[in-house]
Amino acid sequence: HETVLVTGAAGYIGRHVVDALLRRGCQVSVALSSGASYVREDVRVVSQPIFDASCANLYEALGSPDRCIHLAWKDGFSHNAPTHLEMLPSHVRFLQQLIDGGIKSISVAGSMHEIGYWEGMVSEDTPANPLSLYGVAKNALRQAALIMAQDSGTSLKWLRGYYLTGDDEHNHSV
Numbered sequence: 301h302e303t304v305l306v307t308g309a310a311g312y313i314g315r316h317v318v319d320a321l322l323r324r325g326c327q328v329s330v331a332l333s334s335g336a337s338y339v340r341e342d343v344r345v346v347s348q349p350i351f352d353a354s355c356a357n358l359y360e361a362l363g364s365p366d367r368c369i370h371l372a373w374k375d376g377f378s379h380n381a382p383t384h385l386e387m388l389p390s391h392v393r394f395l396q397q398l399i400d401g402g403i404k405s406i407s408v409a410g411s412m413h414e415i416g417y418w419e420g421m422v423s424e425d426t427p428a429n430p431l432s433l434y435g436v437a438k439n440a441l442r443q444a445a446l447i448m449a450q451d452s453g454t455s456l457k458w459l460r461g462y463y464l465t466g467d468d469e470h471n472h473s474v
Contacts, residue, residue: 301325301326301327302326302327302367303326303327303328303329303363303364303366303367304321304326304327304328304329304365304366304367304369305329305330305331305346305362305363305365305367305368305369306318306321306328306329306330306331306368306369306371307331307350307368307369307370307372308370308371308372308373308409309328309330309331309332309343309371310330311371311372313371313409313461314330314371317369317371318340321369322340322342322343328342328343328344329343329344329345329346329362329363329365330343330344330345330346331346331348331349331350331362331372332345332346344363346362346363348361348362350362350372350394351387351390351391351393351394353390353393355397357401358394358397358398358401359397359398359400359401359402359403360401362398364401364402365403366403366404366405367403367404367405367407368398368403368405368406368407369406369407370391370394370395370407370408370409373387373391373409373438374387375434376411376434378434379413379432379434379435380432380433380434381433381434382433384433384434384436384437385436385437387437388437388441391441392441392445392448395408395441395444395445395448395449396448398454399448399449399452399454402453402454403454404454404455405454405455405456405457406445406449406454406455406456406457407456407457407458407459408441408442408445408456408457408458408459409459409461410438410442410458410460410461411434411435411438411460411461412460412461412462413430413431413432413434413435413438414428414435414438414439414442414460415427415428415429415430415435416428416429416430416431416435417429417431422462424460428442442458445458446458
């Protein structure tokens with residue numbers, strides 16, 4: 301069975317992603333931020349913080365997963381919070397450590413906010429012109445991740461959500 305590490309697993313989207321992976325027979329590990337809890341007993345909770353710059357081999361400390369779905373992001377609803385730019389180096393370092401460790405595949409949650417204001421149909425070729433610190437940081441992470449994965453053997457997928465619907469019970473994450 302493939303092992304999949306999910307960051308942001310306790311969030312609005314992450315809970316559904318974990319459920320879908322388990323239905324497909326994947327072994328799922330979740331990495332939680334400090335103070336977050338997780339209630340599923342059929343997943344492995346990783347205690348190693350993903351943004352720990354002092355960890356010499358983060359990929360191994362996270363269990364050497366085959367794949368990672370990186371959904372974690374702080375202050376997503378505060379579009380101009382300074383934390384978006386402050387945390388950007390941590391996200392870049394985290395992805396680089398996974399790539400350097402030899403992970404097969406990384407999927408990263410992007411955002412429509414990378415595009416900014418645009419009239420007409422939006423596609424993967426629509427130019428990015430973010431108008432918030434959140435959009436700027438997500439776009440910078442996208443550009444950096446594409447470069448880092450380019451010659452690495454790691455498959456990188458950028459998942460840009462436009463409209464998200466679902467249960468509204470835990471909706472303060474998107």
